[in-house]
Amino acid sequence: xxxxxxxxxxxxxxxxAGVYAIMSVGMTIIxxxxxxxxxxxxxFLMLGAYFVYELYTHLGIDPLLGVLxxxxxxxxxxxxxxxxxxxxxxxxxxxxLTSLLLLFGLWLVLQNLGYLVWGNSDRxxxxxxxxxxxxIGPIGFPTVRLVVFGVALAALAGLxxxxxxTWFGRAVRALMQNSDAGRIVxxxxxxxxxxxxxxxxxxxxxxxxxxxxxxxxxxxxxGPFLLRAFVIIVLGGLESFAGVAIGSLILALxxxxxxxxxxxxxxxxxxxxLLVVALVVLPGGVAGLWNRRRRLx
Numbered sequence: 414x415x416x417x418x419x420x421x422x423x424x425x426x427x428x429x430a431g432v433y434a435i436m437s438v439g440m441t442i443i444x445x446x447x448x449x450x451x452x453x454x455x456x457f458l459m460l461g462a463y464f465v466y467e468l469y470t471h472l473g474i475d476p477l478l479g480v481l482x483x484x485x486x487x488x489x490x491x492x493x494x495x496x497x498x499x500x501x502x503x504x505x506x507x508x509x510l511t512s513l514l515l516l517f518g519l520w521l522v523l524q525n526l527g528y529l530v531w532g533n534s535d536r537x538x539x540x541x542x543x544x545x546x547x548x549i550g551p552i553g554f555p556t557v558r559l560v561v562f563g564v565a566l567a568a569l570a571g572l573x574x575x576x577x578x579t580w581f582g583r584a585v586r587a588l589m590q591n592s593d594a595g596r597i598v599x600x601x602x603x604x605x606x607x608x609x610x611x612x613x614x615x616x617x618x619x620x621x622x623x624x625x626x627x628x629x630x631x632x633x634x635x636g637p638f639l640l641r642a643f644v645i646i647v648l649g650g651l652e653s654f655a656g657v658a659i660g661s662l663i664l665a666l667x668x669x670x671x672x673x674x675x676x677x678x679x680x681x682x683x684x685x686x687l688l689v690v691a692l693v694v695l696p697g698g699v700a701g702l703w704n705r706r707r708r709l710x
Contacts, residue, residue, distance in 0.1 A: 417551045417552070420552060421552060421553060422669050422670060422673075423666075423669075424552065424554065425558070425669050426662075426665045426666045426668075426669035426670070427562075427662075427665070428554075428555075428558045428559065428561075428562045429558075429665040429668070429669060430658075430661045430662040430664075430665035430666075431561075431562040431565040431566055431569075431661070432561055432562065432565050432620070432623055432624065432627070433641060433642075433645060433661035433664060433665055434565065434569060434645075434657055434658050434661040435565040435568050435569055435616060435619070435620045435623065436458070436616075436617075436620040436623075436624065436638055436641070436642055436645075437641075437642040437645040437646055437649075437657050437660070437661060438569065438572065438616055438654065438657050439451070439454065439612070439613035439614065439615070439616035439617045439620070440454050440613065440617075440642050440643070440646050441646050441649070441653070441654060441656075441657050442585065442609050442612055442613040442616070443609060443610055443613035444508075444646065445585070445588070445589035445609075446585055446588050446589060446592075446605065446606055446609040446610075447499075447606050447609065447610065448505060448506055448507055448508055449499070449502070449508060449512045449516070450508050450512070450513060450516070450643075451516055451613065451617075452513060452516040452517045452519075452520050452639070453494075453516040453517075453519040453520045453523065454520075454617050454635070454639055454642060455520050455524075455634075455635025455636050455638065455639035456519065456520040456522075456523030456524055456527075456635055457487065457490075457491075457523070457614050457617035457618050457621065457635070458617055458618075458620060458621035458624065458634065458635035458638055458639070459523065459524065459527055459621060459630065459632055459633075459634045459635040460487075460523060460527070460618060460621065461483050461487065461617060461618035461619060461620065461621025461622045461624075461625070462536075462621040462622060462624060462625035462630045462634055463527065463530075463531060463536075463625075463630075464479065464482075464483055464486065464487075464618060464621070464622060465479035465480060465483060465538065465621075465622035465625055465626075466536055466538055466625060466630075468482065469538055469540075475540070476538050476540060476622065476625070476626050477560065477564060479622055480564060480619050480622040480623055481619075483615070483618040483619045483621075483622050484568075484615045484616075484618070484619050485615070486618065487614050487615045487617065487618030487619065488611040488612060488614065488615035489611070490611075490614060490618070491610050491611035491612070491613065491614025491615060492607050492608070492610065492611035494519070494610070494614065495606070495607045495610040495611065496607065498515060498519065499512075499515070499516075499610060500603065500606075500607070502515060504602075506592065520635075524632050524633070524635075525632075527631075527632030528632045531631075531632065533631055533632065534631065535629040535630065535631050536625075536629065536630055536631070537625075537628075537629040537630070538625050538626050540557070540626075542556045542557050542560060543557050543626075545557070547559065557626055557627065558627065560626075561623045561626055561627060564623060565620075565623060568616070568619065569658075572612075572616075572654075573654070576654070581605070581608060584600045584601075584605045585605065585609055587600060588600060588602065588605060588606075621634075621635070624638065637681060640681065640684050640685070640688075641664060641684050643688065644660070644664055644684050644687050644688045644691065645657060645660035645661050645664055646660065647660070647688060647691045647692065648660030648663055648664070648687065648691045649661075663687070664684065664687060667683055667687060668683055668684070671683050
């Protein structure tokens with residue numbers, strides 16, 4: 414393989430890492446504040462894909478605008494789900510079987526709702542930019558992947574601003590570090606948790622719309638990406654936003670360059686293997702390894 418081909422693969426991995434990051438950050442927010450593993454993440458990814466698809470197919474709304482509209486719509490859906498279901502889960506500083514079963518059941522409900530409404534046939538979002546390629550010398554940049562990467566990067570930058578410059582962001586970071594101390598200093602835990610759950614679901618829905626611009630989808634769409642999101646947050650350390658970026662980059666690089674040795678349909682096996690390695694070798698993720706080195710230094 415030539416150097417140009419390797420460079421193209423590297424660029425593809427970097428563009429994919431941006432999408433993986435926005436796909437996973439919602440799970441990190443919810444886990445960090447509430448210590449809940451959101452298995453319904455897959456269902457909301459699927460709904461986000463169909464949301465953008467319906468806006469484009471029936472109303473002619475550009476998929477990029479559909480992704481932006483998905484943020485407020487899925488935020489409201491997330492806060493409603495929290496108010497109706499999630500707030501009834503007993504508060505715990507560790508994931509509980511109750512929360513896992515509840516959100517797994519919600520995922521199955523959303524999946525079957527997708528089958529009921531859209532059937533089991535694959536759909537795709539095709540726009541003029543879908544097959545367009547930006548050529549810079551020997552390097553080709555798929556336009557749709559560049560656009561999706563740009564939107565993902567802007568959304569993550571907006572989240573970073575919110576986390577460090579607003580009351581909500583400071584409350585989220587405080588609860589992620591020490592929930593008991595957060596309660597003592599007067600942080601409204603229930604309200605913060607509801608907003609955090611809404612933000613997490615908003616990122617899930619928007620990420621589903623972005624992924625739908627790159628892949629065909631059906632009601633089963635979210636499952637493989639749920640596995641990837643889980644691998645990424647485990648690699649990153651579960652509660653680290655910087656770790657999400659690192660985990661996304663690692664997974665994207667391994668998957669992209671893995672096709673040199675394995676067929677493309679072995680990508681789920683690559684994700685499973687990374688998950689096993691992360692749990693056995695890096696139980697605290699890359700962020701935990703970095704923190705240990707800082708303490709030793």
